[in-house]
Amino acid sequence: QVQLVESGGGLVQVGGSLRLSCAASGRTSSTYGMGWFRQAPGKEREFVSADAGSGGSTIYADSVKGRFTISRDNAKNTVYLQMNTLKPEDTAVYYCAAARGSFYSTNSRAYADWGQGTQVTVSS
16 A cells, blocks of 8 residues: 655645645555546546656646646655646645556546645635
């Protein structure tokens, strides 16, 4: 099992930036895929971005493409989500998730382990 702890959320004004971190421990691997999802009040959890691991591909939801960047520091077992040009519709609880293989998926069911989430609020 992999334990994931997100941090870096907070309150930011429209157009601002935040960097979320997700520290992994336990049976983690730099080759495993990692994903970021978010859930706004009253809405279903939605895919944001993912990294396939092993220096593989990354993928983004259309709503964040060009504004968000996923990256990872394998030495620190940490995945990041750099969020720029934030909009009010980006307000949500952000979750990181770990796959048990070198792949990514936009489907939350593909991920085995989840963090507790970190709140991001963008004020207008």
